[in-house]
Each structure stands twice: as structure tokens, then as C-alpha cells.
Amino acid sequence: MDLFLQLLLNGFVNGSHYALLGVGFGLIFGTTNIVHFAYGPVYAAGAYSAWTAAALLGFPLFLAGLTGVAAATVLGVASYLLLYRPFVRRDAPTFVVLIASLGLFILLENLIAILFGTDKKVVDGYSAGIHFIGPTFYTDIHIYQIASLMILGLALAAFLRLTNYGKAIQAMTDNADMARVIGIDTNKVSILVFAIGSAISAVPAVLILLRDGALPNMGFIAVFVAFLAVVVGGVGSILGAVLGGFLLGMVENVGMWQIPTEWQSTIAFIVLFFVLLVRPQGLFKGT
Amino acid sequence: MRRFLGLTFCAISFAAMAVGPARAAEGETFKIGALLGMTGASSYYGTVMSRGAQIAIDEINADGGIDGTKLELLIEDHKGGNAQAGVAGMNRLINIHDIKAVLTSFSPPTLAVAPIATEKKIFMINGGGFSAKMIGASPYLFHNRSLATDFTRGILLRAKEHGFEKMAMISVKTDAGENVREIAHQFWPELGGAIVADESVAYGAANMDTQIAKLRTSGADFIFAAIFRPDAGTFLKRSKEFGITVPRLGIEYTPDDQKLAGEAAAGFEFTTDYFHPTDDNPWAQAFYGKYKELFNEEPDYYAANYYEGVYVIAELVRRAFEAGIDNPDGAQLTELLWKEPTFKSVYGGDMVFQENGVAQKRVGLFEVQADSEKKFLKFIETTVPGK
Numbered sequence: 064m065d066l067f068l069q070l071l072l073n074g075f076v077n078g079s080h081y082a083l084l085g086v087g088f089g090l091i092f093g094t095t096n097i098v099h100f101a102y103g104p105v106y107a108a109g110a111y112s113a114w115t116a117a118a119l120l121g122f123p124l125f126l127a128g129l130t131g132v133a134a135a136t137v138l139g140v141a142s143y144l145l146l147y148r149p150f151v152r153r154d155a156p157t158f159v160v161l162i163a164s165l166g167l168f169i170l171l172e173n174l175i176a177i178l179f180g181t182d183k184k185v186v187d188g189y190s191a192g193i194h195f196i197g198p199t200f201y202t203d204i205h206i207y208q209i210a211s212l213m214i215l216g217l218a219l220a221a222f223l224r225l226t227n228y229g230k231a232i233q234a235m236t237d238n239a240d241m242a243r244v245i246g247i248d249t250n251k252v253s254i255l256v257f258a259i260g261s262a263i264s265a266v267p268a269v270l271i272l273l274r275d276g277a278l279p280n281m282g283f284i285a286v287f288v289a290f291l292a293v294v295v296g297g298v299g300s301i302l303g304a305v306l307g308g309f310l311l312g313m314v315e316n317v318g319m320w321q322i323p324t325e326w327q328s329t330i331a332f333i334v335l336f337f338v339l340l341v342r343p344q345g346l347f348k349g350t
Numbered sequence: 351m352r353r354f355l356g357l358t359f360c361a362i363s364f365a366a367m368a369v370g371p372a373r374a375a376e377g378e379t380f381k382i383g384a385l386l387g388m389t390g391a392s393s394y395y396g397t398v399m400s401r402g403a404q405i406a407i408d409e410i411n412a413d414g415g416i417d418g419t420k421l422e423l424l425i426e427d428h429k430g431g432n433a434q435a436g437v438a439g440m441n442r443l444i445n446i447h448d449i450k451a452v453l454t455s456f457s458p459p460t461l462a463v464a465p466i467a468t469e470k471k472i473f474m475i476n477g478g479g480f481s482a483k484m485i486g487a488s489p490y491l492f493h494n495r496s497l498a499t500d501f502t503r504g505i506l507l508r509a510k511e512h513g514f515e516k517m518a519m520i521s522v523k524t525d526a527g528e529n530v531r532e533i534a535h536q537f538w539p540e541l542g543g544a545i546v547a548d549e550s551v552a553y554g555a556a557n558m559d560t561q562i563a564k565l566r567t568s569g570a571d572f573i574f575a576a577i578f579r580p581d582a583g584t585f586l587k588r589s590k591e592f593g594i595t596v597p598r599l600g601i602e603y604t605p606d607d608q609k610l611a612g613e614a615a616a617g618f619e620f621t622t623d624y625f626h627p628t629d630d631n632p633w634a635q636a637f638y639g640k641y642k643e644l645f646n647e648e649p650d651y652y653a654a655n656y657y658e659g660v661y662v663i664a665e666l667v668r669r670a671f672e673a674g675i676d677n678p679d680g681a682q683l684t685e686l687l688w689k690e691p692t693f694k695s696v697y698g699g700d701m702v703f704q705e706n707g708v709a710q711k712r713v714g715l716f717e718v719q720a721d722s723e724k725k726f727l728k729f730i731e732t733t734v735p736g737k
Contacts, residue, residue, distance in 0.1 A: 069563040077557050181394040183606040276610045280391040319560045325550035
């Protein structure tokens with residue numbers, strides 16, 4: 064039972080991390096229909112910028128985190144303005160934009176490796192507090208991971224429901240052509256979702272920097288789980304991305320209770336195949 | 351059209367002559383190829399290996415080369431152990447540069463290019479990959495890194511020395527990790543021990559907490575970590591956070607792992623190639639000093655192995671020139687190696703290539719101290735496979 068409780072907690076924590084990644088990626092994907100694989104290195108750039116601010120410039124951790132968020136936001140918006148928008152304006156087929164995104168992924172990942180080196184970047188002097196509830200353990204980072212999902216998730220939900228820009232995003236997510244017809248500036252909305260989605264990605268990135276350190280390839284896993292969370296949850300549904308992320312986190316952890324862990328990376332695909340077979344539009348699309 | 355074809359044929363013929371085999375003894379260059387992981391998740395290894403190799407090349411060239419023949423290093427990227435990329439790189443080295451000697455790394459690409467090396471007579475020396483599956487893959491393949499078998503047997507012998515019986519292990523799902531896992535499953539029961547948990551983790555996994563939670567409740571006397579950078583550091587940090595108190599033993603602890611794990615690595619024992627610039631080893635000191643001056647980092651054993659690998663090839667080329675062979679191929683270099691399989695080692699003393707192609711070196715046993723620095727405990731002699 065001790066193990067089960069620990070795996071349950073691990074699942075919840077990892078699920079929060081995956082969910083937040085899914086929210087950022089899903090917001091961009093659902094609104095613009097761009098499969099933004101470069102979301103991975105943008106996430107990594109957030110972590111590296113935070114590391115630069117904390118380790119090289121001596122910023123306090125919170126300020127360093129904000130630097131990471133700002134850098135990811137700028138990079139995300141720049142990737143839209145400089146790469147995707149020219150394709151979108153030419154009505155390029157989706158797969159062309161997808162290839163461009165993969166190219167940007169490789170370019171940015173290698174650029175990070177060239178600029179920062181390939182060794183692991185760690186914020187010296189930071190040590191997360193460790194806590195126990197009975198036999199179950201958690202750290203400060205775990206709390207931040209759960210809290211960041213709750214705060215950012217609620218803030219995003221409020222923004223989407225209560226502001227004109229939020230409603231424009233929802234309209235574009237439902238039907239981009241119709242949104243354009245009724246006068247919504249879809250270009251502006253696209254810039255906005257790239258900004259918000261990229262900013263959101265930097266938050267889990269900074270937490271992973273504090274927990275495990277940063278590596279140039281850290282974005283691959285991030286965009287991979289974000290993509291899975293969005294597809295499982297349903298493209299265009301922010302709630303779906305959250306629940307998809309939690310489902311993945313739980314399956315990866317609690318699912319290993321009685322199963323050998325060598326199945327861990329496979330089980331996410333099993334879930335994906337099962338969901339696509341049963342509900343191709345995603346589990347929570349339209350809810 | 352006929353004239354065009356004729357001109358094209360002439361141009362191709364001329365180009366082929368231009369890139370044809372360099373006559374090494376005519377004061378040109380002897381090209382050494384390198385199949386390294388320069389990009390992707392494992393680019394750290396390619397970076398340090400290429401640095402070590404290039405320092406050796408520069409040193410040899412600064413001393414006038416090999417009887418006036420300069421060395422040149424040509425690197426191909428296997429993208430972090432991708433076999434297909436390794437084969438493509440090997441073909442480029444052979445077909446474009448007429449390479450006869452290659453520094454190889456990682457088990458999958460090395461195994462993939464081994465048949466090519468056999469067919470084209472390419473001498474290969476591996477200083478990074480350590481899967482025992484590479485033994486005998488090509489008659490021209492040699493290893494100046496101790497292989498997984500040696501490290502695993504060494505650390506499990508150490509576990510036995512501690513009096514442990516119940517082992518829980520965690521291994522990374524790569525060729526090297528799987529290989530270590532197989533060896534441990536075979537060797538630990540032979541030593542009278544039992545395996546009470548056997549967890550796997552994907553390379554570079556974002557989540558290792560599940561595995562560590564299961565290790566924690568396994569009731570083992572010790573945990574054997576068959577995982578490598580950067581996951582070794584993550585394992586050490588997370589296992590400490592999870593409140594694991596039983597000893598942790600492993601086979602890798604790089605500066606990156608040290609940076610991440612910090613004090614959480616204290617008490618970790620591991621076997622590895624031992625590179626340390628001791629006072630009685632001026633060659634190692636010179637290499638260490640040069641590496642640190644150039645890159646502001648300490649060279650690890652990967653850098654040292656590839657530095658040493660270049661010197662092995664250079665010595666064989668020197669022997670070939672002495673024997674009157676101007677442009678030796680892999681078969682001739684191999685023959686010259688077997689005539690005298692003893693070489694000077696940057697690790698100190700000599701290394702001797704055994705019949706299975708593995709250079710016999712002692713395996714160092716280390717313990718990580720409270721300040722996260724590793725401390726050398728002793729050398730462990732291990733039985734080498736094939737003997």
C-alpha cells in the first residue's frame with residue numbers, strides 16, 4: 064500500500080507537469096492549427112534563460128524564472144512571425160508547416176547546444192525541501208508543479224471566458240475562417256496564443272531546471288508528452304489537455320504498480336492507440 | 351552531347367584522382383576517421399571525445415608528425431548512437447576520404463559498421479562504447495575502454511565484499527544498459543546473491559520517480575544502478591530525496607552527474623575507467639593541463655580514451671612506415687598490433703591488447719564523498735571475457 068500511495072502521488076505530480084505542458088501546446092495547436100514541435104526547444108530556451116539569469120547574472124530565483132518566461136515568450140512569438148506566418152499567408156499545406164516546425168526544432172536545439180554547451184546546467188545552491196506524509200514523500204518542486212498548474216490553468220480559463228481576446232481565441236479555435244469573416248484579427252490572435260503558450264511552457268521548464276537540471280535536448284520529451292496530452296484529451300480543448308496530461312501521468316505511475324517499469328514508455332502509446340481507436344477526436348473534445 | 355559526356359567523364363576522373371588515396375609517406379596526411387555522437391542527446395560524449403582526439407593529433411603534428419606525415423581528424427556524426435547514421439558516416443569516411451583507421455564510439459553504430467570494417471579492412475578502435483556484444487564483431491575492431499563485463503563484475507565483486515545478498519537494480523533501456531543488466535542477472539546469482547527488484551528507465555526520461563519508489567520498497571541490501579549520464583545524476587539525487595538509505599553502487603559518475611546530484615551522491619560506489627593525472631604520470635599531467643587550458647574543464651576518461659586511441663593508431667602507422675608500408679590498411683595495422691600488443695597508456699604504465707581485442711586495464715573503484723567529489727579506493731582486477 065505504501066508503494067501504491069507513493070505512485071499515486073507521483074502520478075498526480077507528473078500529471079500536473081504534463082498537463083501544463085499540454086495546455087501551452089494545446090492552446091497554440093488548437094487555435095492556429097500549427098503543430099508547433101519547436102515548442103520543445105522554446106521550453107528548453109526558457110530553462111536556459113532562467114539558468115543564465117540565476118547562475119551567470121546572479122538574479123534571485125523568482126526573477127530568473129520570470130526571465131525564462133520572458134525569453135520563451137519572445138522566442139515563441141518570433142517563431143510564429145518569422146517562420147510560420149509566411150507559410151500561413153501563402154496557405155501552405157499543413158505538412159509543409161509541420162516540416163518547417165521540425166526544422167526549427169532541430170535548429171533551436173542545436174543552437175542551444177552551441178551557445179551553452181552540452182553539459183548539464185544546474186542552479187547551484189538551490190535545494191528543494193523534502194517532506195513526508197507517513198511513508199509518502201514529496202518535495203517543494205512537487206508542490207510548485209501542482210500549484211503552477213492550478214494557478215495558470217485557472218488564470219487561463221478566466222482569460223478565455225472573461226476577456227474579448229479570450230473569446231476571440233475561442234472563436235478562432237472553433238472555426239478560424241468564420242472568426243476571420245466576423246472581423247477577428249486572426250493574425251493578432253495567433254501572436255497572442257504563441258505568446259501565452261510559450262510563456263506557459265517556460266514555467267514547467269524552470270521547475271525541471273531546478274529539479275533535474277537543463278540539457279539541450281530536454282525539449283524533446285516535453286513536446287512529446289504535450290502532444291500526447293493534447294491528442295488524448297482532444298485538440299482544441301484546454302480542459303482536455305489538462306485531463307489528458309493527468310491521464311498520462313497516472314498511467315505512467317500507478318499503471319506500474321504491478322507491471323514491470325520497462326513498460327513505462329510503451330504504456331503512453333498504448334493509451335494513445337486505445338483512445339484514437341475508441342474516440343479519435345480525443346477523450347474530452349466537446350466537453 | 352557526346353562532347354559533354356566526354357568532358358563530364360574527364361572531370362569525374364580528375365576528381366577521383368584528386369580524392370584518391372593519399373600517399374601518407376610522401377609528407378601528406380594520414381587521415382583518421384572518427385564516428386562520434388556530435389548531436390542529439392549524447393552530444394556531450396562526442397564533444398569530449400573529439401576534444402581528446404584533436405589534442406593528440408595536434409601534439410603529434412606539432413612534433414613533426416609520423417616521420418613527417420601529419421595526421422588529420424575527420425569526424426562523422428552518428429547522432430548519439432544511431433546505427434544508420436553510423437553506417438552513412440562510415441561510408442563517407444571510406445568513399446570520400448579513403449580512411450583506413452577509425453575511432454569509433456557507442457555500441458549500436460560500432461556493431462553496425464563492423465561488417466563494413468571487415469570487408470574494407472578498416473582498423474577501428476573504440477574508447478567509448480562498452481557493450482560486450484562488440485567483442486569479435488570485426489577482426490579489426492579493438493577497444494581501449496574496459497567493457498561492461500569488467501565494470502559490472504568489478505562492482506558486483508565489491509558488493510559481495512560488502513557482504514550483500516539481496517540486489518535491486520535499475521537499468522537504462524539502451525543497448526549498454528541492457529547488456530549490463532544481462533551480465534548482472536548472470537553474475538550476481540553466480541556469486542550467491544538474489545535479485546529482488548529489476549526496474550528499467552528510458553534514456554533521458556522525464557520521470558524516474560516510479561522506478562525509485564519501487565526500489566525503495568524492494569527490501570534490497572543495495573541498489574545497483576546500470577545507468578549513465580545524465581540519468582545517473584538524476585537517479586542519485588532522486589533516490590536520496592526518496593529517503594533510500596541502502597548503499598547505491600554503479601558504473602558511471604561523470605562531472606555532469608556530480609553537478610546535478612551534489613551531496614546526494616555521497617556514498618555512491620562505482621567502477622570505471624580510471625583517468626587521473628597522478629604525480630608519477632607526466633604524460634597524463636600534460637594532457638590534463640592542456641585540456642583544462644583549452645576548455646576550462648577537467649578531461650574525463652572518454653576524452654582520455656580518444657586521446658590515447660589516436661596515439662595507438664599513430665604508433666601503428668609509425669610501425670607500418672618502418673616496415674616500408676606507405677599507406678597501411680586496417681589488416682596491416684592489425685597485424686602490426688598483434689606483433690607487439692603492448693602500448694603506452696595515458697592512464698599510466700602500459701596497456702596490453704588481449705586476444706578478444708580489449709585492452710587490459712585495471713578498473714578503478716571509487717566512492718563519492720560528502721562534498722560530491724569522487725575518491726579513489728582501489729583497483730579491482732576483473733576477469734576479462736574471452737579469456
